[in-house]
Amino acid sequence: MFIFRKKPLFFASLVLLVAFILVSNLPIIKIPLQQVMVLPCRIVSMLTREVSGLIFYHRNFMENRRLKKDIDALEAALARTQEIRLENQRLADLLNFKQKSAVKLIAAKVVARAPDNWTSLILIDKNRLHGIRPAMVVVTSLGLVGRVVDASPPWSKVMLMNDPGFGVSAMAQRSRDIGVVTGTLGSTLLMKYLPKEADIKVSDVIVSSGLTQMYPKGLLIGKVVEVGEEFSGLTKYALIRSAVDLFSLEEVLVMIQ
């Protein structure tokens, strides 16, 4: 026989359950409820991970070792790719400059530097057989580098701007004052024989003046970092930071004229 008084209890429970489900979907109830559940869930899952880590220790150890080897191999491949990307960027810059330039240019790689401290000389992998001759101007996309002093096989010798034997007639782009730029074996160049009344300031751009026949006009040499007066008091000098980093050259362009 059906007990009547149980039915109201059943229906009341059902109604309460439906109401609870509907109400708990409201954000005002849902969010706090979820937040209450977060911490216990985290604790339990952490405990589960630790316990499974202990149980499956050997498997995890072997997988860890394999993954470390994969990481090492990938890091080595990444380093090689990075080097290729950098070389590609440098060659793209050179090619862009070469395409825009009105003169014929030959690209060459720097293979070595002269072994003594009293000259600033690099050896490039192109020579007379490739069309290079002494006195040809050497540049990069950033500016003037130097000139060829010897083109005998198997390589050519290029005297850099910071060699004491180098000299080029140059001018300040802003004031058009003319002087001679020569090397000091360091990272700065010396522009000398500037008139006493020359209007030269720090940060002035120095370019080739074209008065030295072998150097085309307008080749970027560098920027002024210091201005001073010569000991005699008759002329001024300026120290110039070259536009090209002469200590880390890897590729250069030789201007064929």
Next chain:
Amino acid sequence: MRWWNFIFFILGCTILEMTVLAGMSIFGVRPNFLLIIIVSASLFYSLPQAFFLGAFGGLLRDILSRGPFGINAFFAPLWIFFLVKVAQRISTESLGVRVALVFITGIVYAISLRVVLLSLGQSVVGPGAFFRIAFLESLLTAGLMPLVLKAKVWGR
């Protein structure tokens, strides 16, 4: 090390100077292996052998540099002659004496080279930069000498 094997040592040092050591400089100055060759040859080999080795090292330097051709090939044997004469008068067994020899040879070698270049009308750096480079070069080379001597491959 037999004196003819020393030729390979000279070649190896030159290649190192031009490639690997080219990027490893202190204030833009690198050690001078020609100095090491000159002092080692004069200390460990007979005069004719040391003369030949010094000339070979100097000639290699002249071929790969820009200066007047033959200047190092001339000076290196000359300094070997002087060093052999010095070694006959004073004891060079001590490491300190050998390092001092390298340092002094470096300074005097640089000064003599500068005098010759100036008299030939060649362009040289100013005196300030010259003394900085000469001093640093001699110091670095003298500092490297104990490592070279420790190799214990020399003839005597």
